[in-house]
Amino acid sequence: MFLCRLHLLAILLLYVLISYMPSLAAARPAPETTPPPPPQHYGGGEVILDPPHWVWPEGQPKVMTYALSHNSTTIASIPRHAVLATLRSAFATWAEAIPIKFIEISDDDDADADIKVGFYSGEHGDRAQFDGPRHILAHASVIGAIHFDATEHWTVDLAREKRSAKNVFDLETVATHEIGHVLGLGHSPLRRSVMYALIGERERKVRLNIDDIQGVQELYGVNPSFDWGVYYKKDVESSPGSSFWGLGLACFLLL
Numbered sequence: 001m002f003l004c005r006l007h008l009l010a011i012l013l014l015y016v017l018i019s020y021m022p023s024l025a026a027a028r029p030a031p032e033t034t035p036p037p038p039p040q041h042y043g044g045g046e047v048i049l050d051p052p053h054w055v056w057p058e059g060q061p062k063v064m065t066y067a068l069s070h071n072s073t074t075i076a077s078i079p080r081h082a083v084l085a086t087l088r089s090a091f092a093t094w095a096e097a098i099p100i101k102f103i104e105i106s107d108d109d110d111a112d113a114d115i116k117v118g119f120y121s122g123e124h125g126d127r128a129q130f131d132g133p134r135h136i137l138a139h140a141s142v143i144g145a146i147h148f149d150a151t152e153h154w155t156v157d158l159a160r161e162k163r164s165a166k167n168v169f170d171l172e173t174v175a176t177h178e179i180g181h182v183l184g185l186g187h188s189p190l191r192r193s194v195m196y197a198l199i200g201e202r203e204r205k206v207r208l209n210i211d212d213i214q215g216v217q218e219l220y221g222v223n224p225s226f227d228w229g230v231y232y233k234k235d236v237e238s239s240p241g242s243s244f245w246g247l248g249l250a251c252f253l254l255l
């Protein structure tokens with residue numbers, strides 16, 4: 001009787017094993033030829049989202065205006081038209097991902113602009129004084145202000161900067177970051193992200209990373225002409241990407 005029970009148990013065990021075999025096979029990792037799943041959260045990082053400040057009535061076009069404030073300091077090293085061209089490019093970077101149209105308006109009408117951009121130094125009326133060269137480079141407010149520290153060595157063309165020049169910062173890189181804050185994004189823990197809080201001197205990073213895109217699209221939806229495939233292709237073609245981290249230089253804060 002004892003032997004019979006053992007036999008029965010063995011047969012039962014065998015049956016269970018055989019019936020589970022197909023699912024064991026299915027649990028194996030997929031072959032490498034399987035295409036990767038669509039991108040979700042790259043590197044485990046996500047953009048921190050604030051509630052969106054900018055909303056539009058249903059069915060109305062999403063438009064935001066910006067102006068380079070005439071009240072702000074001008075920086076002698078960069079002509080005004082070059083600053084405006086840089087801002088245009090930085091706003092276009094975000095507009096590629098979301099259905100918002102950014103319109104530049106004359107600096108004389110800057111009071112009417114949704115986003116007022118300017119260069120300031122020291123205490124400048126918003127209780128967030130700048131600290132002179134280096135350290136804090138810029139800050140932004142979600143209600144529509146982007147301020148650059150006028151005492152920094154800004155550039156719109158890194159290739160033209162003398163190699164001996166120290167603490168040179170790429171204006172478009174910082175502008176792109178600050179626009180992200182105005183749109184309601186917080187800092188990202190990912191170094192490749194535009195919304196990463198630190199930047200190195202001579203670092204250029206003007207392509208949105210996956211979590212920048214996911215964050216901003218979560219807030220405003222997707223630009224109908226945005227295509228992940230095309231975006232990644234451009235990314236590959238436009239690499240080398242950021243050169244700063246390879247150099248291991250000091251980094252500076254973007255608020």
Ligand SMILES: [Zn+2]
Nearest residue numbers: 124126128147
């Ligand atoms: Zn300020």
Ligand SMILES: [Zn+2]
Nearest residue numbers: 187197254255
């Ligand atoms: Zn920041």
